[in-house]
Amino acid sequence: MLGIALLVILALWLAFLYPIIQRRPAEVPKSDRYNLQMKKLWNAAQTSIREHKPLRAEKALLTILKFDEKNAAAYNRLGILYAKEQKFNEAIECFEIAQSLDNNPSSLHNVGLIYLETGAYEKAAMAFEQAISLENTLPARYIALAKAREKLGQIKAAVDALEQAYDLDHSLSTLRQILALHEAVGDSAGVADTTARIEAQLAETALKKAATTRRSRTSRIAARASKSTTKPTTSAAKSTRPTAIRTTIKPARTVATVTAKISRLAPSTTGAAIKLPRTSQTGTTVKLPHAASTFKTTPRQININKS
Numbered sequence: 001m002l003g004i005a006l007l008v009i010l011a012l013w014l015a016f017l018y019p020i021i022q023r024r025p026a027e028v029p030k031s032d033r034y035n036l037q038m039k040k041l042w043n044a045a046q047t048s049i050r051e052h053k054p055l056r057a058e059k060a061l062l063t064i065l066k067f068d069e070k071n072a073a074a075y076n077r078l079g080i081l082y083a084k085e086q087k088f089n090e091a092i093e094c095f096e097i098a099q100s101l102d103n104n105p106s107s108l109h110n111v112g113l114i115y116l117e118t119g120a121y122e123k124a125a126m127a128f129e130q131a132i133s134l135e136n137t138l139p140a141r142y143i144a145l146a147k148a149r150e151k152l153g154q155i156k157a158a159v160d161a162l163e164q165a166y167d168l169d170h171s172l173s174t175l176r177q178i179l180a181l182h183e184a185v186g187d188s189a190g191v192a193d194t195t196a197r198i199e200a201q202l203a204e205t206a207l208k209k210a211a212t213t214r215r216s217r218t219s220r221i222a223a224r225a226s227k228s229t230t231k232p233t234t235s236a237a238k239s240t241r242p243t244a245i246r247t248t249i250k251p252a253r254t255v256a257t258v259t260a261k262i263s264r265l266a267p268s269t270t271g272a273a274i275k276l277p278r279t280s281q282t283g284t285t286v287k288l289p290h291a292a293s294t295f296k297t298t299p300r301q302i303n304i305n306k307s
Helices: 002-022 032-050 054-067 072-084 088-101 105-118 121-134 139-151 155-169 172-185 188-264
Strands: 284-286 295-297
Touching: 032 054, 032 072, 054 072, 072 088, 072 105, 088 105, 105 121, 105 139, 121 139, 139 155, 139 172, 155 172, 172 188
Parallel strands: none
Antiparallel strands: none
16 A cells, blocks of 8 residues: 555656646846947956956956856856966866756867867867868868877878868968878878979969969950040140130239339439330320339430431
8 A cells, every 4th residue: 555655746746746846937038238238348358368267257258157047158258367377277167067057169279279279189070070060161160180190190191181171271371281291101102292283382382373474465455445545635625724724814924024124114312214116206295104103205315316
């Protein structure tokens, strides 16, 4: 009887009490004030990181996590901050928490870099491989994996990872890393093949550069030719303007010259005779510029040229 009673009690507990205990509380929607405060904290953290103020950035990120303990982005950013400060244990902890909250390849790659820095090459290789399984379009992930494989002495696997990176970026630096690995193990065939690939890519790059230079030179010549074709019209339009200006300026120059000449004809104190045209034989009144007064001339005072 006692056993039956226990079974009944257990059944009732599983039926009624256990679901209530396991039931998660409904998430309360965040208020506008809360969202505004979180935004301010994020801005403060990012500004502090840019200004190289790690303590202030750490405080802002920890405050974010105090109110939102499931914020994977804050854990990831805090891990990067600790990694820059060479606090590798704290950085690994933050990246692992971020990865548990959000299966993000960036968090895996970051924790792999920390493992690589601290000498945990096996863990680093595993982290890089997991990141590649989630996102296989970034050459940096394959290059990091190649570095971990090289540290483990797995040169062939490192070369394979670099070849995958080269398929994505077609970079000369990646080819040079492959060449360095072949040289390190004394693989003469690999050295010759990689050297030929490097030379071919250098030649291709030189040809592309020369073609680009020719195109730019041709475009400049065409631009100059188009300017030269429109130049006569512009010069013809410009030539009419100075003419109009000269015609307006010439009378002013003439008046100024005449005024200067008349001023030189002003009567002197010695009473020298002034020669005037024939029309002045009869007495006329003449006003000269800068003269002290108006005076009357008579035929007896004027020497008239009768020629």
